[in-house]
Amino acid sequence: MSIIIAGGGIVGITLALAISHETQGRQLVNLIEASDLDMRFSSDTPGRSIALSEATCTTLSAFKIWSSLEPIATKITNIHISDRGFPGSIIMRATDYNVSSLGHVIELKSALRILLILLKDAPGISIYCPNKISHIERTKDFVRVILDNQRTLCGTLLVAADGTSSNVAKICGIKQYHIQYPQRAVVATISTQLEHKGWAFERFTTDGPLAMLPIKNGYSSVVWCQSISNAEATYRLSDQEFLIQLQKTFGWRLGHLENTGKRKIYPLKLQIVGQNISHRLILIGNAAQTLHPVAGQGFNLGIRDVMSLIDTLKIVWKNKKDKGDSRSLQYYQKLRERDVRTTIAITNGLINIFSTKKALLVIGRTVGMAVIDHTPQLRNIIAQWTLGWLKS
Structure with missing residues (x-):
């Protein structure tokens, strides 16, 4: 049956x-x-983009699916994790783990x-x-x-x-x-002055995390989690105002944030x-x-x-x-x-x-992030979890 x-x-x-x-x-x-x-x-x-771990790509390859998806996927070659307003960050590079990528992003x-x-x-x-x-x-x-x-x-x-x-x-x-988080996610696709070159960013703020993921044709996919009131206000901003606020939160690692597509907003739970x-x-x-x-x-x-x-x-x-x-x-x-x-x-x-x-x-x-970034063994554990290799 x-x-x-x-x-x-x-x-x-x-x-x-x-x-x-x-x-x-x-x-x-x-x-x-x-x-x-x-x-x-x-x-x-363009809609939402999702990040695929290297283990997920391997699984899809085993089912003969990945070869069809790979042409539309963008490699994540480096990951930068930071905490807004505080020193310290964690940087992971694919070359440190003898892999061509830490994952991929697909629309x-x-x-x-x-x-x-x-x-x-x-x-x-x-x-x-x-x-x-x-x-x-x-x-x-x-x-x-x-x-x-x-x-x-x-x-x-x-x-x-x-x-x-x-x-x-x-x-x-x-x-x-379910637990309803007091947050919403604002999602958008943006273009930047500098090429992303496969860099993915996760920037934590007290209002919620901001992710910037590399996608095709030099664009980046934004997933910006904020308190409900702030997210709704961000969603209603003009394109120029949105880019200004995003620049303040994200910084200048990709240069000037130039253009944005249509935004969407989602509840989180x-x-x-x-x-x-x-x-x-x-x-x-x-x-x-x-x-x-x-x-x-x-x-x-x-x-x-x-x-x-x-x-x-x-x-x-x-x-x-x-x-x-x-x-x-x-x-x-x-x-x-x-x-x-x-x-x-x-x-x-x-x-x-x-x-x-x-x-x-x-x-x-803050101390923890600095310790992790300077301790290869701890950074390796995070990288393995990101890659999907770490067995829970």
Whole structure:
């Protein structure tokens, strides 16, 4: 029987392509997406960009996906981490770790357009789009999904990859817990006087972190997290006023900030589920955990969900077992538990540490950054986590 995937975002499509590749299309996959994928990704307007760790790129390469995405990706060759208003910084260079890059940045909409082409050509995958799931019935031996057009799909395993507001989680009664950060993220694409040359910047402020990521054609992608009131004010600024305020916060490492594209604003929250498995159900990606964008680990964590699920399915296929039985689900959960818990703790901790104005913590983080930058062993640990090599 089939594996049913709910959600045609980047994680859901990656999982479908990975299953198709690993089984050469022998494992049937039904992928359901509520929106019209062709319309959703047809616009040429630049949108959000995401950072891929080197380990994520390696995983995508193993599934024969990376070769299609690499032409639109920009290498991160150096990372500069700083704390606004305080001395000390951390600099990581790819050459220090004998790699060509510390990761890559891709524009999400462009990546999804390419993945959609791969999806339509991949063997063993049926796409139901645009279709919403209206009912889910989980029996002892299979799961039955009824779509909004009354079409019925049956499989042995349902994978929820339908994002933060997971419809599958709601229908199946999966409890979701969230912390609403008192912040918003303002996102934009800008051009700069100096070439970025593969430099990525993370600048912490007491109002929230500011990330500047290198993207194609010399542009940089801005993710500026601020308090709700400041973010909304920033969003409403004229282009010139926005660039002036961004220059004050970021500095002059890329010279004069020259032009900006259309800005978008997003709420920020940490959301987790009570359990990422249930009877014949697995939740992955943002449906399982939604993170603050600091350090850019959300997508990478979702891809590690995919990799762990593929590792689980390989054992199931080899031993001809039931893909959705409790032992298979528990094995997957065990693979993911520590990594998810650790990544959430680190990202949440970064927000708390760098948002505080308490004198002792401010002194501690300033000294800490200086110590890390001058201690190769400590800097190596951070680099390995950034690369995705550090095993949680």
